[in-house]
Amino acid sequence: MRLSYSSVLAIAVALLAVIAVKAAAKVEGSNETASAAGLYWSNAQEEGDVDISTFAGEWNEDDVDGGFSSLDGMLQWAIGHSDPSKLKETAEDVKRKSPDELKKRQDEIKELIEKMKMPSDAELMKIAIDDLNNSSLPWEDHLRALLELSELVEPIDNANDLHKLGGTLVVVKELNHPDSEVRTTSALVLGKACQNNPVVQKQFLELGALSELLKMTKSNSVEEVLRALYAISALIRNNVVGQQLFYGESGDLIIQDLLSKSNIDVRIHKRSVSIVSDLAESQMENPSYPVPPFFSNPLFLRSVVDLLASMDLDLQEKVLHAVENLLRLQSGASIFKEFCELDAALDKMKEQLQRLAKDDQHGEHATDVEILRKQVQQIYADKINKVLEST
Ligand SMILES: *[C@@H]1O[C@H](CO)[C@@H](O)[C@H](O)[C@H]1NC(C)=O
Ligand SMILES: *[C@@H]1O[C@H](CO)[C@@H](O)[C@H](O)[C@H]1NC(C)=O
Ligand SMILES: *[C@@H]1O[C@H](CO)[C@@H](O)[C@H](O)[C@H]1NC(C)=O
Numbered sequence: 001m002r003l004s005y006s007s008v009l010a011i012a013v014a015l016l017a018v019i020a021v022k023a024a025a026k027v028e029g030s031n032e033t034a035s036a037a038g039l040y041w042s043n044a045q046e047e048g049d050v051d052i053s054t055f056a057g058e059w060n061e062d063d064v065d066g067g068f069s070s071l072d073g074m075l076q077w078a079i080g081h082s083d084p085s086k087l088k089e090t091a092e093d094v095k096r097k098s099p100d101e102l103k104k105r106q107d108e109i110k111e112l113i114e115k116m117k118m119p120s121d122a123e124l125m126k127i128a129i130d131d132l133n134n135s136s137l138p139w140e141d142h143l144r145a146l147l148e149l150s151e152l153v154e155p156i157d158n159a160n161d162l163h164k165l166g167g168t169l170v171v172v173k174e175l176n177h178p179d180s181e182v183r184t185t186s187a188l189v190l191g192k193a194c195q196n197n198p199v200v201q202k203q204f205l206e207l208g209a210l211s212e213l214l215k216m217t218k219s220n221s222v223e224e225v226l227r228a229l230y231a232i233s234a235l236i237r238n239n240v241v242g243q244q245l246f247y248g249e250s251g252d253l254i255i256q257d258l259l260s261k262s263n264i265d266v267r268i269h270k271r272s273v274s275i276v277s278d279l280a281e282s283q284m285e286n287p288s289y290p291v292p293p294f295f296s297n298p299l300f301l302r303s304v305v306d307l308l309a310s311m312d313l314d315l316q317e318k319v320l321h322a323v324e325n326l327l328r329l330q331s332g333a334s335i336f337k338e339f340c341e342l343d344a345a346l347d348k349m350k351e352q353l354q355r356l357a358k359d360d361q362h363g364e365h366a367t368d369v370e371i372l373r374k375q376v377q378q379i380y381a382d383k384i385n386k387v388l389e390s391t
Contacts, residue, residue, distance in 0.1 A: 010177040066306045122161055125152050139179045146174060146185040153193040161194055163203045174202065175212035183216055183229045191231035201239050210235060210245055217254055225258075229271040239279055240286050246279075252294040266312050267338040273318045276304060280325035295329050298339040305340040309351050313356070313365050316349065320372045324379060333383035346377050 131145040149167065153159045164166055173191075174186035184292065188252060194201045204210075216228035217307070223315075232251070236242035247278055258272045269387065283291060294300055304326065307319045323342070327333060336342040350373060356366035 015242075056213075059247060083132065120154055121155070122156050122165065125149065125158065125161065125164055125167060127166055128152070129167045129170055129280055132174060133166070136228060139177070139182055140179065142174065142182050143179075146171075146182065146189055150185065150189045150192055153189060159193040159200050162200065166202075167192075168203050168207055172207045172209045172212060175209065180219060180221045180224050183219075184221070184224045187213060187216065187224075187227040187231040188224055189225070191234040194234040198239060201235055201242060204235055205239075205242050205245060210242065210251075211249055214251055214254055215250055217258065220269065220343070224264075224355065226267055226271060229258075229268065229275065231234055233271065233275050233278065240282065240289060243279060243282060243301075246287070247292045249293065252292060252300070256294075256297070256300045256303060259307065266310070269307060269310070270312075270315050270318055272372065273304065273307065273315070273322045277318065277322040277325050280322065280329055283329055286327070295326060295336065298335050301326065301335055303338045305336070305342055305345050308345045313362060313369055317365075317369050317372060320369065320376050324372075324376050327376070327379050327383060332381065332386075335363055336383060342380060344375060346380070350372055 044326045128145040128148045213228045213232050236246050255272050353366045353370045
């Protein structure tokens with residue numbers, strides 16, 4: 001038997017209600033283990049904040065015939081589709097019942113679950129995709145549908161289904177939505193679906209997603225820029241075709257621009273510099289591709305090296321990785337010496353790290369970064385010496 005959307009929702013709401021009662025019971029200091037439909041779970045971690053994951057794992061999978069990959073998935077989905085006031089009302093209702101009535105209710109739910117075939121992830125994806133394809137729905141519904149998709153595309157099999165279901169096209173369309181939050185969430189879906197997945201990367205690249213994402217990096221919203229960078233990184237990582245497109249669409253100039261802005265959120269610098277590292281690494285792994293001029297552009301290299309002066313250890317570490325990869329790509333190191341003043345930057349960094357190493361909070365991290373700094377200095381010295389020997 002296949003139950004309708006609304007029956008699944010009703011059951012999910014009933015389950016949520018029992019959890020809500022459990023949470024309420026905790027507030028009142030009770031320490032009973034609540035159960036419904038033969039389910040047992042531990043106390044919610046915080047008052048009013050029901051941690052579904054704590055009991056999802058205790059769900060007896062045999063009770064569910066196919067469908068949702070996890071109870072957690074179904075509940076997350078149900079929360080998104082439920083009216084909060086209705087949920088509260090149901091919880092109140094369950095709370096008033098006597099133990100006998102509750103037991104009867106549990107048996108009913110259990111029976112329903114046994115009879116029911118849960119909707120599959122593919123069906124849930126389809127519902128979300130249909131909502132996204134419906135332009136008469138308000139942006140809030142699009143946002144909700146995208147948030148659902150962002151969870152659903154995490155398993156690789158689901159990500160692989162996205163295109164077949166028409167999802168890649170609607171997601172790319174949403175990258176152009178007038179609302180920044182919708183665009184941002186759409187980039188999240190894209191990024192998650194593309195992660196380490198060359199098939200999905202190719203599908204999105206062919207739909208022109210990269211130019212939409214590059215446009216988003218010029219947004220006034222920091223969150224949107226960050227998400228766009230995250231998605232770009234997932235889209236072109238280890239993907240030479242994607243990287244050629246990226247250069248072709250002047251993605252390198254955009255990154256250079258972001259790196260050279262000083263009054264910008266440090267997270268944007270971190271993401272940008274990680275993209276630089278990945279690109280340089282990919283270039284080393286694919287030496288048959290011509291080295292893009294980007295990598296020997298003095299202004300670009302200077303903007304990377306200048307970030308070594310940052311006070312953020314995590315950023316410094318990422319910049320060192322990028323400098324290391326960029327050094328390895330050069331035949332010499334004269335740009336780094338003369339134009340970027342890498343010697344001075346590394347020396348200054350050494351002093352700063354020595355100070356930080358004595359700090360309780362950052363000491364350990366600073367010590368790790370210093371090891372990396374030394375390594376970079378060595379690579380740099382070797383490059384300079386090699387040039388001296390050959391002249
Ligand atoms: C809750 O009940 C369990 C089992 O009876 C018991 O082990 C635990 O100590 C109790 N916790 C509190 C906070 O009373
Ligand atoms: C789009 O959404 C509206 C409002 O919910 C609904 O009436 C309409 O049937 C939907 N269109 C399609 C094609 O699903
Ligand atoms: C989106 O809607 C159009 C009609 O409005 C339809 O032709 C198309 O197949 C739909 N796409 C998806 C993925 O459902």
